[in-house]
Amino acid sequence: DRPVISVVKQFTILMQSFLEALDDSTGDVEMSQDDGYVRAIESAFIFCLVWSFGATIVETSGNSDRARFDDFVRRLADFGDVLPEGATLYDYGFDITRNTWYEWKSLTTPLEVPPNTPFSSLLVSTAHTVRTNWLIDVMCSCDAHTLLTGDSGTSKTVVVKNYLQKRLQDGKTNTVTMNFSSRTTANDVHSSIMDVLDKRTKDTVGPPVGKRLLCFVDDLNMPAVDKYGTQQPIALLKLMIGRGGTYDRGRDLNWLQMKDIQYIAAMGHPGGARSAVDPRFVSMFQVFEM
Numbered sequence: 627d628r629p630v631i632s633v634v635k636q637f638t639i640l641m642q643s644f645l646e647a648l649d650d651s652t653g654d655v656e657m658s659q660d661d662g663y664v665r666a667i668e669s670a671f672i673f674c675l676v677w678s679f680g681a682t683i684v685e686t687s688g689n690s691d692r693a694r695f696d697d698f699v700r701r702l703a704d705f706g707d708v709l710p711e712g713a714t715l716y717d718y719g720f721d722i723t724r725n726t727w728y729e730w731k732s733l734t735t736p737l738e739v740p741p742n743t744p745f746s747s748l749l750v751s752t753a754h755t756v757r758t759n760w761l762i763d764v765m766c767s768c769d770a771h772t773l774l775t776g777d778s779g780t781s782k783t784v785v786v787k788n789y790l791q792k793r794l795q796d797g798k799t800n801t802v803t804m805n806f807s808s809r810t811t812a813n814d815v816h817s818s819i820m821d822v823l824d825k826r827t828k829d830t831v832g833p834p835v836g837k838r839l840l841c842f843v844d845d846l847n848m849p850a851v852d853k854y855g856t857q858q859p860i861a862l863l864k865l866m867i868g869r870g871g872t873y874d875r876g877r878d879l880n881w882l883q884m885k886d887i888q889y890i891a892a893m894g895h896p897g898g899a900r901s902a903v904d905p906r907f908v909s910m911f912q913v914f915e916m
Contacts, residue, residue, distance in 0.1 A: 628682065632909040636770075637678035639912060643764045644670040644722045651723040665708060666725040672703055673720040677761065680716075682775070682915045684895075692716055717753065719760065730757045749781070749788045758785045758916065762890065765912050766793075766840065771867065771889040773846070773908065776916030782892035783844050790840055790890075800833045801840045806848040808899060812858040816875060819866070823884070832885035839887045846893035847900045857901060863889070864907045 680695045696714035710718045710727040718727045730753035737750055749755060765772040774782045793799040802822045819841060823831040833839040849857040866872050871883045896902040
């Protein structure tokens, strides 16, 4: 269960991205009394409501919870013909600069397969993958950590790896990927992250100056639960994210501040080898159900 405050935070992050885009498009022009401007803000509000309070609703075969939430939002908004019809609001994006709703599938691109590409890394552009890629990009641009949840086969891993590959091309991003399993330890996590960081000052580490590290954690909830009910790798990540640093594993155990690091994680629903994750840890992420 997510604390309501973390859901509100997710809403405000999304809304912030829309307002910044609107400010960039209008400049210093006073638009607050314009009807189109007001409608654009209201539509952006509805979009953010769907992808914050409704972002973790699980959609399964024969389960219409997302459709029920869509109907609830439409009745609550009472916008008349402003909201798109024909599908749920989950199937539409919103461009605040043009005050226009659009289908996610309109942004899909033809499949191009470079020679010698491994089959497991192929990503077919669909409305689902385009939408997820957009949400991850917005979260990263707002310095927010992202968690994708969903059953196996929902392309969580491939979508994130494809996004990281594109980010590497900007020359301002480094990436590191960790695949958790039941054998993963806190020492494994500490070593994987610290090995790709530079020492900036005596007590500060981070990627090379001018760059940002995107750390992808796959199968986040796979580590085994110890006798105290703790998943130690997750406890260490909680320290790194919550306190913004970790202890040097050298002899003196000095505190190290960690700068310019952002986390993207993916996990399946609890069950089998997958355990339920500490809600306090999950509250540090912006969560989206695939």
